[in-house]
Amino acid sequence: MRLEGKTAIVTGGSRGIGRAIVETLAREGAKVAFAYHSNSDAANALVDELKLQGQEALAIQANVADKSAADDAVNKVVEEWGKLDILVNNAGIVRDTLLARMTFEQWQEVIDTNLTGVFNFCQAAIGSMMSARSGRIVNMSSVASHYSNPGQSNYAASKGGIEGFTRCLATEYAKRGITVNAVAPGFIETEMTEAVRNAAEDQIKKHIPMRRLGQPEDIAKAVLFLVSEESTYVTGQVLTVDGGLTLGGL
């Protein structure tokens, strides 16, 4: 129970990697609120599952791209539980296509959700963390920020932006006892990667030295390290969790 007495918000917590993070933090004793966008069935099922296990959880419908929704979500947690110790900015989307075919909407939606969403939730949470003179922020990047694939210019730009934002925030709030780090997953088995997996799973595995796709739990364990007492002196870092995908070997 490494997070006993802590409170947390995880964005995009209803499915995939976010869901594994919610389950992990709750299992370690934190009260966990999570934001989701539209799939309320998945969100409610997760709350029911956690409550059955005696864990405290809260599902909040909030589009991360909407600044006032982010403010409301953070205020709700602080009102309900008195404080916010941990923020995990995990919500993210892809709208893959080559630049020549990319609509402005496809560009904007990815930047608004993946990058502006991180800004919105960090800004909403920072005041409460500054007053407490402690806090943990973890932002979800991707190996796509530096390991390029055609058709992901919007996504790669959003994730590169997250890494720069993370480093800058780390310097701004280190003196206040707030750490800000990022996790960069490789190829993880979630709905986001379903279409690519169906088309080329064996091919993808050949590029991963561990010869397996990552599971959402692999990422949740890295997040747990970054929000726990074990990482007190770690800030401004990007922790890559990819089974060796970006090492460049065969």
Ligand code: NAP
């Ligand atoms: P996923 O299975 O598609 O789940 C996405 C989650 O984000 C869902 O809970 C979804 O809520 C939520 N979400 C989407 N748009 C949102 C918005 N505007 N506001 C609030 N919530 C929103 O994705 P995933 O694979 O778990 O990915 C999670 C994060 O890891 C993303 O940032 C992604 O870029 C990153 N990542 C994933 C991989 C991978 O291989 N899967 C690799 C590198 C990085 P609803 O269910 O309500 O739509």
